[in-house]
Amino acid sequence: MIRIENLVKYFGAKRAVDGISFNVERGEVVGFLGPNGSGKSTTMRMITGYYAPDAGRVSVGGHDLAEAPLEAKRLIGYLPENAAAYTDMTVHGFLAFAAEMRGLSGDAKKRAIASAVERCFLASVLHQSIDTLSKGYRHRTCLAQALIHDPEVLVLDEPTDGLDPNQKHEVRNLIRELGKSKAVVFSTHILEEVDAACTRAIIIDRGRVVAQGTPDELGRPLDEVFRRLTTSDTAKP
Amino acid sequence: MRHAWVIAKRELASYFASPVAYVFLVIFLLLTGFFTFTAGQFFERGEASLGAFFGWHPWLYLVLVPAAGMRLWAEERRSGTLELLFTLPITPWQAIAGKFLASWIFIALALALTFPVVVTVNVLGAPDNGAIFAGYLGSLLLAGAYLAVTCATSALTRNQVVAFILSVVACLFLILAGFNPVTDLMARWASPALVDAVAAFSVVTHFDGFERGVIDARDLYFFLAVIGFSLFATGVILRNR
Numbered sequence: 010m011i012r013i014e015n016l017v018k019y020f021g022a023k024r025a026v027d028g029i030s031f032n033v034e035r036g037e038v039v040g041f042l043g044p045n046g047s048g049k050s051t052t053m054r055m056i057t058g059y060y061a062p063d064a065g066r067v068s069v070g071g072h073d074l075a076e077a078p079l080e081a082k083r084l085i086g087y088l089p090e091n092a093a094a095y096t097d098m099t100v101h102g103f104l105a106f107a108a109e110m111r112g113l114s115g116d117a118k119k120r121a122i123a124s125a126v127e128r129c130f131l132a133s134v135l136h137q138s139i140d141t142l143s144k145g146y147r148h149r150t151c152l153a154q155a156l157i158h159d160p161e162v163l164v165l166d167e168p169t170d171g172l173d174p175n176q177k178h179e180v181r182n183l184i185r186e187l188g189k190s191k192a193v194v195f196s197t198h199i200l201e202e203v204d205a206a207c208t209r210a211i212i213i214d215r216g217r218v219v220a221q222g223t224p225d226e227l228g229r230p231l232d233e234v235f236r237r238l239t240t241s242d243t244a245k246p
Numbered sequence: 247m248r249h250a251w252v253i254a255k256r257e258l259a260s261y262f263a264s265p266v267a268y269v270f271l272v273i274f275l276l277l278t279g280f281f282t283f284t285a286g287q288f289f290e291r292g293e294a295s296l297g298a299f300f301g302w303h304p305w306l307y308l309v310l311v312p313a314a315g316m317r318l319w320a321e322e323r324r325s326g327t328l329e330l331l332f333t334l335p336i337t338p339w340q341a342i343a344g345k346f347l348a349s350w351i352f353i354a355l356a357l358a359l360t361f362p363v364v365v366t367v368n369v370l371g372a373p374d375n376g377a378i379f380a381g382y383l384g385s386l387l388l389a390g391a392y393l394a395v396t397c398a399t400s401a402l403t404r405n406q407v408v409a410f411i412l413s414v415v416a417c418l419f420l421i422l423a424g425f426n427p428v429t430d431l432m433a434r435w436a437s438p439a440l441v442d443a444v445a446a447f448s449v450v451t452h453f454d455g456f457e458r459g460v461i462d463a464r465d466l467y468f469f470l471a472v473i474g475f476s477l478f479a480t481g482v483i484l485r486n487r
Contacts, residue, residue: 057333082335089333093326095256097263109252110334138263154330 010035010084010162010192011056016065018051018216025051027216028065035161038188040207041196044239048216049196050090053166056194057087069162083111086160088168092151096140100131100150103139104157111158125153128183144171152180156187163187165195169202181206200231214239249336253344254351257318261352266317274310274356281306282363294371299363300381300457304421304450307392312413314352315396316406318345319484323404328487342480346397346473353389357382377459384456387469388449392417394476401483417449420472424448 011033018026026048033039043049054060056067058074058081067074072081095103104125108118126132129149134142139150148171155163168184169177184206187193197203203210203224211221212235219238220227228234261267278299282288286298322328331341367373392413399412422428424445432441445451449472452465 054329059329059333079335079337082333085333087330087333089326089329091326093330095260095327096325097260098256102259106252106256110249110336151330 010070011194012066012068013052013056014066016052016055016067017063018048018055018060019063020051025216026055026062029213029216029218030065031211031218031221033162033192033194035192036189037208038184038193038195038206040203040210041194041213042198042200042203042210042235043196043213044198047213047239049213050166052213053087053164053194053196057085057164058082059089083158084160085162085164086155086158087163088152088155088165090166090170092148092170094139094147094151094154097138099136099138100126100142100146100153101135103150104153107154107157113158121157121159124159125157128156129153130179145173145176148172149176149180161191163191163193163195165193167197168195169197169199200235203231212238247340250340250344250347253331253336253341254348257345257348258351261348266314267352270310270314270352271356271359274306275359277306277310278302278360278363294367294373296363296367296373296378296381297457299360300385300453303385303388304453307389308414308417308421311353311389311392312396312399312410312417315349315393316400316409316413318349318397319401319480320404320406320409323401323487324406332484338481338484342397342477342484346394346477349393349397350386350390353393354386357385357389374459380456380459380461383461384453384465387456387466387473388453391420391449391469391472391476394473394480395420398476398479398483401480401487420447420449422448424451 013032014030016026016029017024029048029052031039041049041052051060055062056069056074058067058078061075067081069081070084072084074081095106098106101122104122105118108121111121113121126135129152131146131149131153134146139147142150148168152165152168155165165184169180172180181202184193184195188206188208195206207224209221209223210227212219212227220234224231281302282299286302288298291298319328322331332338364375364378367378368375395416396409396413399416400406400409402412403409425448429441429445432444449469452468455462455465
């Protein structure tokens with residue numbers, strides 16, 4: 010579903026993403042690992058069409074993101090880093106907005122909102138304004154927005170960031186469940202999530218893929234593998 | 247167009263979700279009232295027209311319109327929702343049009359709430375209501391031009407204050423290019439053709455006709471061109487974010 014080839018992105022003179030390639034098929038949950046500043050978010054922003062790559066190609070569901078951005082974006086549900094949302098809206102208003110932007114109306118819209126609310130456990134805060142929500146609820150609101158049109162591809166940037174252990178557990182289960190019928194890629198730097206939710210993991214460091222495979226293929230213990238493969242200070246040249 | 251309208255609806259709702267809309271409307275009406283009746287000497291003029299009302303609009307809008315438009319893109323950039331918006335299956339133009347439309351509708355609402363001056367002048371005398379209509383049309387276009395400029399400056403930065411100051415300065419240029427004291431000063435050393443050419447870029451020059459009740463196609467095109475160009479610039483700025 011997701012194919013990326015030789016993606017490159019510069020920020021000034023810094024090569025933030027340096028020739029990353031990988032594929033994600035339907036039925037897979039791919040964990041995208043790497044230290045802070047290794048290019049995870051930048052890569053995800055190129056997959057979702059927020060950044061245009063300086064070189065390389067992204068295609069989603071067979072649609073090239075540079076040539077047919079609207080067709081590709083229709084297939085994607087995206088949870089950005091820090092779970093941005095229009096904070097002056099209520100949870101329901103925000104989800105209704107997301108549904109309408111995805112072309113849903115009438116009964117289809119109502120059903121989509123109800124199902125996203127149920128999946129992300131938002132019923133108790135449905136009519137609360139987003140800026141009054143705790144971080145965990147805000148995060149789940151943004152996740153619900155990503156699921157609203159039942160997309161075939163899910164791109165989740167640190168979906169468990171800022172959640173308490175119970176919520177983390179629920180979100181991981183949700184991701185595993187969604188991964189059965191969709192192509193999911195999510196970034197994290199929590200290694201236990203790889204075992205908990207992923208069918209495959211990709212480790213990147215300083216903009217390059219340094220390892221990929223099932224958690225078992227990567228070797229154990231995972232945190233030792235991770236430390237061996239990545240550099241602790243990404244600011245070093 | 248449907249997507250642009252969904253964005254416009256959301257944007258309009260967000261004006262009214264905070265005190266911004268109400269503060270703006272009250273201040274706008276207080277200031278138009280003050281300028282028209284006190285500073286504009288509406289009653290002392292003894293004529294049944296709204297010259298005292300419309301004449302102040304280029305200056306009044308100079309401060310108020312950037313205040314209404316400064317958050318349009320700066321806030322999206324600051325809060326990170328720009329990322330959400332631009333990963334939705336829409337073109338940037340739909341988002342730009344939607345947001346501009348929302349703020350323009352908001353200003354139109356503020357302008358519509360000045361209806362008591364129309365009632366007053368109609369009670370006191372027999373004004374030319376066609377001219378008043380032309381004045382309102384011109385005023386709306388003027389506000390649209392300022393708003394489009396504010397869209398572009400707002401897209402430049404994540405800081406609303408910076409966006410506000412930049413758009414006030416840009417709109418001030420649009421006024422001063424045709425403002426009489428400035429053109430008189432220029433006429434001392436520049437050729438009349440140059441003075442006219444510079445003045446042709448001014449909103450004052452083009453607003454004059456509407457104010458007097460004349461709808462000239464050239465003035466209409468001028469304002470539409472400023473709006474079109476500024477929104478195009480907004481698109482270029484957002485693409486190179």
